[in-house]
Amino acid sequence: MTRSDKDTIHKRTENRRLLQRMKTGLEVVKHTPYKGVLLGAYLVGAALVWLFRAYLFSLDSYGMFSPVLEAAINLLIPLYAVGGLLAFLAFLGTPRGNKAAKEGLQKVGLVNHAGEAPALIAKRQDGNNPRLTIWEFDPCGIPLGEWEDKRARIETALDITIAKMTWAEGRKLIRVYAVPAKSDFPALLPWKDKYLTPESFVLVLGESLTGAVTVNLANIPHILLGGSTGSGKSVLLKLLLMQSLRKGAEVYIADFKGGVDFPKVWHNKCRICFTEEDLLYTLGQLVTVLEYRKGRLAETECKDLDTYNEVTGENFHRIVFACDEVAEMLDKTGRSKESKEVLAQIENKLATLSRLGRAFGIHLILATQRPDANILPGQIKNNLDFRVCGRADNVLSQIILDNTNAADQIPKDARGRFITGDGTVFQAYMLDEKQL
Ligand SMILES: Nc1ncnc2c1ncn2[C@@H]1O[C@H](COP(=O)(O)OP(=O)(O)O)[C@@H](O)[C@H]1O
Ligand SMILES: [Mg+2]
Structure with a gap:
């Protein structure tokens, strides 16, 4: 694989990931009410700008250029609004610690042939068991078997103890169920x-x-x-x-x-x-x-x-x-x-x-x-x-x-x-x- 092949692959991955982040952002909005409110506020803001565009941009004061300017603004405001919306969703869909996770995995060698490490898509507490954190990764073409083989290294990279790893959503995601690295089994669990x-x-x-x-x-x-x-x-x-x-x-x-x-x-x-x-x-x-x-x-x-x-x-x-x-x-x-x-x-x-x-x-x-x-x-x-x-x-x-x-x-x-x-x-x- 040449350097430019790799660059192409990296570019495509980035694009795919951006889409994925936006999708996740939408999910986040659905499930976290206050983020929904934030998104609502953004949309209301955009609508207000649209409604009062004539006033905001003082269109009347440009004389004969006004129609041209108006056409341009009529085009640009929706574009910016949609762009902003997507950026906002992507922001919401990017979990905290995703850079650190990616770099960590890169360092311990969990990478595909193009040298890409898996990306953290979401990280949340398990609803059924609050001790557990679920990390969801886009595996970037790295099969589950390889994750299993590198289990100990992944634990070091992310500072966790892994309870289990599974495929999710068909084979689109890998889910890592983990507890903090310090936690361990008790030496004795008396039967009750x-x-x-x-x-x-x-x-x-x-x-x-x-x-x-x-x-x-x-x-x-x-x-x-x-x-x-x-x-x-x-x-x-x-x-x-x-x-x-x-x-x-x-x-x-x-x-x-x-x-x-x-x-x-x-x-x-x-x-x-x-x-x-x-x-x-x-x-x-x-x-x-x-x-x-x-x-x-x-x-x-x-x-x-x-x-x-x-x-x-x-x-x-x-x-x-x-x-x-x-x-x-x-x-x-x-x-x-x-x-x-x-x-x-x-x-x-x-x-x-x-x-x-x-x-x-x-x-x-x-x-x-x-x-x-x-x-x-x-x-x-x-x-x-x-x-x-x-x-x-x-x-x-x-x-x-x-x-x-x-x-x-x-x-x-x-x-x-x-x-x-x-x-x-x-x-x-x-x-x-x-x-x-
Ligand atoms: N679940 C357990 N938790 C803690 N200690 C245990 C447990 N099971 C066994 N042990 C300890 O290990 C010792 C050996 O257990 P045992 O069942 O006789 O082993 P094995 O049959 O495999 O030789 C027990 O005497 C007990 O002290
Ligand atoms: Mg025995």
Whole structure:
């Protein structure tokens, strides 16, 4: 690209941007009453000048030149009025700090091939969450992926902590949701009963910078939790199980450590499997329940559990099956032939539940800390759609999320800090088991 090519591109961008600013200005006027009044005052002023033009410009005193002058003035006043109006709109549509933002982004290298940095189009507080500021940029041809890659640099350039970045208005704008750079997650967010959601099967996990992080098992039926030892998986798993119980679900847990992970309170409320045989038997029962429900739903022509309960007035409970450290459970290395056979059948049943559970209200929540790709078979893993990962290395992060976000974005010393598959970082609520 030659220098003059670049100049042409810059010129065009400037023109396009001016138009954009005017459009934004119009929006601003619509939404901010006092700016509307300012614009109104301008228009009234212009109208007055027009009405009293003869008097203002003393047209009569120019004798034979008066008609010429009058024609000129009749032409010029509307031109100036319209020009002034557009300039005024462009002024209103230019957010404060746009120069600084642009220069900042230029400095950290967020530029397109013509060397242009994105322009700040608007900056405002989020109506739903006053902690958040929304920055709207004209991306100048820079794709969202590149923004994501340069996230840390953008944070430095604008002195913010980014909560998320999305496309807006089709692909015309990029929206950056951010909080001031100094704000950070609290180290501890104790669970409170009032956080329990009223909706049937929405579970809350914790809080991100943009608000509560939830998952609706009716839509996304199964959860895969990852994270290295001490990242807070077991606590999060129990938080989800506790909420499931409170919402009336039947909870099944596989725990081969003899109940160390799940103290007495859990034993009264859940069905816990302590051995492989026991687990296989229980999963077999769950598959039977699934088949039964499938038949009932087909007979009544209901598409899912909620519809069925509503139509028939029956109450099929949701069923949640959980396993902490599922990779340990399924690991076949060093096992006897019989044991391997049992594990294969367990896998098989889990795969069935993960594939068909959604419509029939049967859900899996599986956790693991082991970064070995082969242990959790693809036919199970691929059906666990809601992914959450705590502190992890690249390999584990890759297995859980299909990216290295957990390794990149979760601080090494954070506990109970997680990131979801869609890139939302959150602090999980801390459940004190004494609360149960
Ligand atoms: N949400 C949380 N907030 C604060 N601290 C937590 C949270 N979850 C876990 N922790 C701390 O981290 C420790 C390890 O948590 P745990 O769930 O046992 O980790 P993991 O199962 O991943 O090994 C807990 O004993 C607790 O002190
Ligand atoms: Mg654990």
